[in-house]
Every structure is written in C-alpha cells, then in structure tokens.
Amino acid sequence: MATSIGIAKKDRETIAKQLSKLLADTYSLYLKTHSFHWNVTGPHFNSLHTMFETQYNELWLAADEIAERIRVLDVFAPGSYSQFGKLTTIKEEAGVPDWKEMVEQLVAGHEIAAATSRATIKAADVAGDEGTADMVTGRLKEHEKTAWMLRSLLK
Template sequence: MKQLNVIGIEQQPAKQLAERLNELLANYQVMYMNVRGFHWNIKGESFFELHAKFEETYNDLLVKVDEIAERILTLGQRPMHAYSTYIKASQIQETKDIHDGKACVREILDGYRIIIQLQREILAAANEADDEGTASLMSDYIKEQEKTSWMLTAYLG
C-alpha cells in the first residue's frame, strides 16, 4: 500500500520534491540578497530607473521565497532557514560591490537562468508525482520570469 501525505501525494516523491524546492529556495535567497545589494549600491545615469526596478525585483523574490517555503511545508517537509545552508546549496553565487547598472542586470539574468532551469526540472518532477500545486507554482514562475528575462535582455540592448 502506498503511503500518502496529508495532501494525498506519495511520501517519497513528496520528499524528493521538497528537496528540490529547498535547493530552489536557497537560490532564491542568495539572488534576493544580491538584488537587494544592487538596489542599495547602484550608481550612474540609470540610477533612478534601476533603483526602482531592483526594488520591484527583490520584493517579488521575497514573495516567492515565502511561497516556496510554504510549499515545502505543505509537502510535509521542512524548509532550509539558515544563510550558511543557502550558500552551500545555491548555484547562484554571492555578488559583492557591483555598482554598474548593466553589470547588475547581467547578474540578475544569470540568476534567472539558473532558477528557471531548476523550476523546469521541478515542474517535470511535480507532474510525474501528480503534484498539481507544485507544478502550477513552477509554471507560473517560469512564465513570469521568461518575460522578465526578455525585458532585461532588451534593456541591455
């Protein structure tokens, strides 16, 4: 007999999805702090435009951090919650002392590339596990971030 968690998903696939979601959470947390730093330290002729855009971006990332952590809990697992753990688990690296707007935008694009790829992998695993909640979340994020990536690429010229 299959063991199901409280939302009716098999225990083992739910645990595996939560592990991948924790990896995603780590990447979001590091990216969040990077973008927060860009917001604080941006200089140059695009200051006003990018300062506002970076604030919009880090606010969106923070919402997603909470949603991902809550999804992990919904799957019956525990979200990571220490920055030391995030740094070890994240593919996105910390960035420090970047003041140039275009360099900041390129860093954000690099982060989205990593996150979108992870989300595609989680989407496939969620579909396989019949986990519509996780699949829907990943699908929504991917659609939104692909458009954002296109716009940021257009900004770079």
C-alpha cells in the same frame, strides 16, 4: 497526524528537495537584487533603482510561497545562509559592480532560477503534484519575463 495529500512520502521528499533548490535560488537572487538596489549608480540610477525594488519585493514574496509549499509537503524548509549557499548555483556578489554588470548578473540569476523551476516542475509532474507544478509554472514565467526585461536593457 500523518500527511495524506495523495502523494507518497518519498515523492514529497523528492519534490521538496527540488523546491529547496528553488527557494535557495530565489533567496540568493533576492539578496543580490536588494544589494544592487541599494548600490546602483550611473546614468540609469533612477530606473534601475526602481526596477530592482519591484523585483526584490516580488522575490521576497515568492520565497515565502515556495517555503510554505515545502511545508505543505511535510518537509522542513531550509532557512539559513549556509543551507542556501549549498543549494544554489547563483554566484554571490561580494563587491559592487557597475550597473551593466549588475544587470548581466541578474539576467544570469533569473535564467538559473528558470532552469531550476523547470526541473522542479518535472519532479512534481512525475509524482502527480499538480499544486507544486502550478505554483512553480508561475515562478518559471516570472523568471523568464524578468530575464527578458533585464536583457533588453543591454541591447
């Protein structure tokens, strides 16, 4: 049965392409945050360990919501490390930086995800896709808030 939600197929594909980038950013940020949760050390261990756990749980749920929105648009969602690696601009961390570098990397990651969110909202607006724009506006606000909270630790 054909998808008929009031958005042309070409527009759904364009929006899904942007959502796929956001999904890749979200999943990459999830992996990095979870790794930092496991490996953080230093005088701020307890607060950062707890904060990172809250953040990676939020990102995990967000990834599912984004992937499901891609499916609503009748496009298959990317789901492999290699696909995510091609779509994201968040740099992978193969080592274990100190706590301050962890926080700096997460700030940068959330800022990248915020920029990707803005581009996705613009694509959704052009096509009249209020559902995607609404969902991604929530993601944008979450990334901006998390970046601010993490940045505050560095002052």
